[in-house]
Amino acid sequence: MNVQRDSLLPLLQEIQNELGYLSEESINRIGRSLNLPTSKIYGVATFYDQFRFEPKGTFHFRICHGTACHIEKSARIIQEAERLLKIRQGQTTRDGMFSIEVVNCMGACGLSPVISVNEKYYHGIQPRDLKEIIETCKAKTV
Numbered sequence: 001m002n003v004q005r006d007s008l009l010p011l012l013q014e015i016q017n018e019l020g021y022l023s024e025e026s027i028n029r030i031g032r033s034l035n036l037p038t039s040k041i042y043g044v045a046t047f048y049d050q051f052r053f054e055p056k057g058t059f060h061f062r063i064c065h066g067t068a069c070h071i072e073k074s075a076r077i078i079q080e081a082e083r084l085l086k087i088r089q090g091q092t093t094r095d096g097m098f099s100i101e102v103v104n105c106m107g108a109c110g111l112s113p114v115i116s117v118n119e120k121y122y123h124g125i126q127p128r129d130l131k132e133i134i135e136t137c138k139a140k141t142v
């Protein structure tokens with residue numbers, strides 16, 4: 001058993017909970033303290049969807065892709081969000097305004113498909129609804 005590697009996952013989770021993402025600096029620091037090459041740490045972290053490598057945007061879109069939402073075609077919502085925001089899941093727009101995270105279940109399966117933008121939840125969402133939600137976000141910044 002490798003104690004250093006066993007320590008890695010909880011450490012990564014703790015840092016992500018604190019910062020909201022895994023910064024390059026935090027990965028370097030973990031590497032030094034656990035005596036692991038950063039390439040190994042990135043290898044572990046990229047294996048899990050839960051880790052981000054960029055800070056969240058001002059408007060953080062969480063899109064549920066759990067079973068109930070998947071049945072309600074959440075993949076189309078993910079695709080449309082990526083198309084409109086010109087980023088992939090796990091990324092943040094260059095201006096720092098928007099980010100997308102795909103999650104497994106948001107605990108509202110009966111109202112699927114579900115997304116949230118920061119603290120606000122949207123139920124029974126359709127891909128065509130995203131444009132207006134994004135415009136509403138933009139309007140809040142002017």
Ligand code: FES
Binds near residue numbers: 069114
């Ligand atoms: S699967 Fe989407 S809310 Fe549960």
